[in-house]
Amino acid sequence: MSKASRRQTTAQPQISPSEQGIDGLSWLMLIVLSVLWGGSFFFTEIALRELPPFSLVLARVALAATILWLIIGLRRISLPHTPSVWLGFLVMGILNNMIPFSLIVWSQTYIASGLAAILNATTPLFTLIIAHIATDSDKLTLRKVIGVVTGFAGVIVVTGIPALDALPGLTTNNNESAISLATIAPFAVLAAAVSYGCAGVFGRRFKSVPPIVTAAGQTTGSSIMLAPLALMVDQPWHLPMPGMPTWLAVLGIASISTAAAYILYFKLLNRAGASNLLLVTFLIPVSAILLGVGFLGETLEFTDIAGMLVIGLGLAIIDGRPIKWLRGKANSRTT
Incomplete structure (x- = not known):
């Protein structure tokens, strides 16, 4: 190979994982x-x-934090020494764990797990809007705007806003209006998605911190904030001892759906890139619906499924790959 060839070969730009x-x-x-x-x-x-x-x-984040710190100790991963980083972990724990976990769990006392997962899939939509407002480098494009509008149209299909008169769930009792908690529950999940979006933008400052340390730090911070709240509101010492299915569910959500998921998340982030990782949003509602229908006997309305498909379409437009794929198919037919 000639020197010119070698220079041309080495001059080729490297392709990032997300591309x-x-x-x-x-x-x-x-x-x-x-x-x-x-x-x-x-x-x-x-x-x-x-x-x-x-x-x-509280049980979820505290147990997950314990598991993550054990892994950090076994792997002897170095920890940050800057106080501002640890304060950031606390903020991240509030935005990424405490607020959304609490809202989603509360909402599931009124709505099915599959519906909660569908509404939670709006997180990338809110992330795009928040990033546009809070950052100078991640602005909305026309394609992203169309995707966001499409995604929120899916939310409207799920929540049924157009079918309601005036305010949703409005009932009259002794000349006083009250909104039923069952009607508010879907919007609690949407508020959780907004919190996740804020966390996604705020979490960019931890690029120099090992990902598993960030995960352990935020779950520890949320545990510290949740402990007094759970003690005051729930008074767990008055609760009857939970049965084995409950203990297994707590162990599963802490070890599998939090600690293990965070570790796999960060590995996949490094391997495939952030934009490819967004594809998981398409799959989470499907997994939650299949588990809920298969093991919990849940049923979803036609509007829930239709709304999930519209939200998925919005995310596909934002992601851009389906459009590129269709263009490639069209070009291959013309040539």
Whole structure:
């Protein structure tokens, strides 16, 4: 090979993971991650039969933090020494664990796990909007705007806003209006998605910190914040001793759907890139619905399925790959 050839070869730009196609192992990891995260809705549905929401969330994050710190200790991973980083872990724990976990768990006392998973799939939509407002480098494009609008149209299909008169769930009792908690529950999941979106933007400051340390730090921070809240609101010492299915569900949601999911998440992030990782959002509702229908006897309305498909279409538009695929098919037919 000549020197010119070698220079031309070495001058080729490297392709980032997010720009590459997903290989077979990455697809397998993606599917497994969707089952792990989809399983959190399944485990929650079981544990809520005997545990109140705050106690369940506290058990989830505290046990997950314990598992993550044990792994960090065994692997002898170095820890950050800057106080601002540890304060950031606390904020991240509030935004990424405490608020969304509590809202989603509370909502599942009124709605099915599959519906909660569908509404939770709006997280990338809110992330795009928040990133557009809060950052200078991640602005909305026309394609992303169309995707966001499509995604929120799916939310409207699921929540049924157009079918309601005035305010949703409005009832009259002694000349006073009250909104039923069952009607508010879907919007609690949407609020959780907003919190996840804020966490996604805030979490960019931890690029220099080992991912598993960030995960352990945020679950520890959320445990510290949730402990007094769970003690005051739930008063767990007055609760009857939970049965074995509840303990197994708590162990599953902490070890499988939190600790193991975080580890796999960060491995997949490094392997496939952030944009490819967003594809897991398509798969989580499917996993949660299949688990809920198969093991919990849940049923979903036609509007739930239709809304999930519209949300998925919005995410596909944002992701851009289906459009590129269709263009490639069209070009191949013309040539």
